[in-house]
Amino acid sequence: MKRSCLLACLLWLSLPVMALADAQIHGVRMWNAPDHTRLVFDVSEQVQHHLFALHQPHRLVIDFDKSVLKTRLKKDQLNNRHISGLRYARQPDGKLRVVLDLKQSVRPRSFMLRPSGQYGHRLVIDLYDRGEKPTVVQTVKKTPGSGKGRDLVIAIDAGHGGEDPGARGKVLKSREKDITLAIARRLKKLIDATPGMRAILTRKGDYYVGLRKRMKIARRHHADFFISIHADAFRNKKARGSSVFVLSNRGASSEAARWLAKKENASDMVGGVSLDDKDDVLASVLLDLAQTGTQAASLRAARSVHREMGRIGKLHGHKVQNAGFMVLKSPDIPSMLVETGFISNPGEERNLTSASYQTKIAKAIFKGIREYFNAEPPLGTRLAMEKHKHQAPAAKYVIKRGDTLSTIAQRHRVSIADLRNENRISNDRIRVGQVLRIPST
Structure with missing residues (x-):
């Protein structure tokens, strides 16, 4: 009796294993x-696959491998600069073969x-294109130059x-990716319409x-x-308000460690200085100086934007917040992340999908960025x-010896902030023999 029950249980357990052996393919989407x-196949589980070109x-x-197609793939939607068509069939060995006809x-x-x-x-x-050459970008390098000067460049990341x-x-089932792109485009138009400024979209x-x-x-x-630019979400639909973030010290430290670990890579630059030929101590000092100035500039600009965001709606935080967001970790570019509101809040979702409110955010x-750069325009x-x-002049x-920024500012009747801005100083450290430029009153 026990033996027959054991055999029955083993037979029963083997059935679902056989049924679940094949992964299910539910469709394919294309992104340009x-x-x-990019082609994305929706599958029921991790699937083994092999690629080769003809x-x-x-x-x-x-x-x-061990896959079954659960729907007809939409061939007519897969047509772009790389793909002209799609075919598929079951192979004698049981594999499902999909063939992309390429241009x-x-x-x-x-x-x-x-x-x-x-x-x-x-x-x-x-x-990707075979043997694709790097995209040539028409830019103006960060040098003072002569005559009219270069444009200030703002990177906007949707x-x-x-x-x-x-x-x-x-x-409304709105998607954050659509809202952020719409706001980014509106912000770009405002920046591009301002003489001396231009924007690029990531x-x-x-x-x-x-x-x-x-x-x-x-x-x-x-x-x-x-x-x-982002739109926040929270499980409590009552959560509301915008936030502005800059990189936390912990996030900066982790990124510094990563850069120093890979300093032999010639493309890793800090303020235009390669780290690949520097010893560990010097590389660490250079990176620390770059990050200190970058973080200070990020915070000053973020405070200006935070103040302006508070004028159009509720703020989720009373001050600029710190976080370790990956996109804020560039040591040589001041950065901020703006959470424009809670898409999970019905009222704020309506606002965020409104063209007029998107314009207000932009x-x-x-205004916050312009205020900051009017006060501290890059050389x-x-x-x-x-x-x-x-x-x-x-x-x-x-x-x-004995001088401080405060006493120097008082002696020349200028503010400490103007003294810092004129000399690109992010803190109160000065040294004997250092030459400061005293701004005109």
């Missing part, structure tokens, strides 16, 4: 980014994503995008950009400031030249 095409004509073959040779990359939000398991396949929708609204459409790549885009354009961020920019063209003062 400037530098690649030529004359160009094709990419995807073999799925050109590509460099494929694939990886799995775990369930997140509204999505389950996903297989992601990115197609959070999320593509396969990552961000937070979702409960009532993403221009509905596609995903990696967090570190967003930082690299800003650095490639020699951005003077980086603003990341204007508030713009060599058109704004700096406009500010100083009517001022008398700054006097010079050599620091003596």
Whole structure:
């Protein structure tokens, strides 16, 4: 009796294992980014797959192990600069084969994503141009130059995008990625319409950009400031208000450790100085100096934006907050992250999806940034030249033993803030023999 029960149990246990052996493929979506095409297959679980390319004509073959297709793939929607069509069939060995007909040779990359939000398991396949050359960006380097001066460059980062929708609204089902892009575009228009300023977007459409790549885009354009735009969410739908964040000291320390660990990479720069030929101590000092100045500038600008955001609506925090957000970790570019409101709050969701309120947010961020840079324009920019063209040349003062910034400011009847701004000083440390420029009163 015991033996028959044991056999029956073993037979029963074997049935679901066989039934669950095949992963289910529920569909495919395509996203177009400037530098690649992304295909996303929705699958029921982690799936084993193999990629290989064929030529004359160009094709990419995807073999799925132990997988079954649960719906017809929409072939007509997969047509862009890389893909002309899609075919699929079951192979004699039981594998499901998907063939992408290509318009050109590509460099494929694939990886799995775990369930997140509204999505389950996903297989992601990115197609890059074969032998693609780096995108040439027309920029003006951060040098004083001559004549009119360079434009001030603001990098605007619309959070999320593509396969990552961000937070979702409960009532209107709005998506954070759409709201952030709409506000980013409005902010860009305001900045571009201001003489001496121009803006660049880290993403221009509905596609995903990696967090570190967003930082690299800003650095490639020699951005003077980086603003990341988001919309918050919380389980309590009554939570409301906007917030402004800068990088925490802990986040800065962890990023400094990462940079120092990879300082042999020639592309890792701090203020235009390569770390690859510096010893550990000197590299650490250079990075610390860069981060200290960057964090101080970030905080001053963030306070200005925080004040303006408070004039158009409720603030979630009474002051600028600190966090370790990845997009704020660039050591050489002052940065802030603006949570424009709670998309999980029905009232704020309606506001965030309103074109007029999006414009109010963009204007508030713009006013805060403009106020900061009118007071502290970077050297060599058109704004700096406009500010100083009517001022008398700054006097010079050599620091003596016993001097402090406070006594020097009092002696020359200028504010400590103006003294700091004129000399690009972020704290009160000065040294004997240092030459300070005294701003005109």
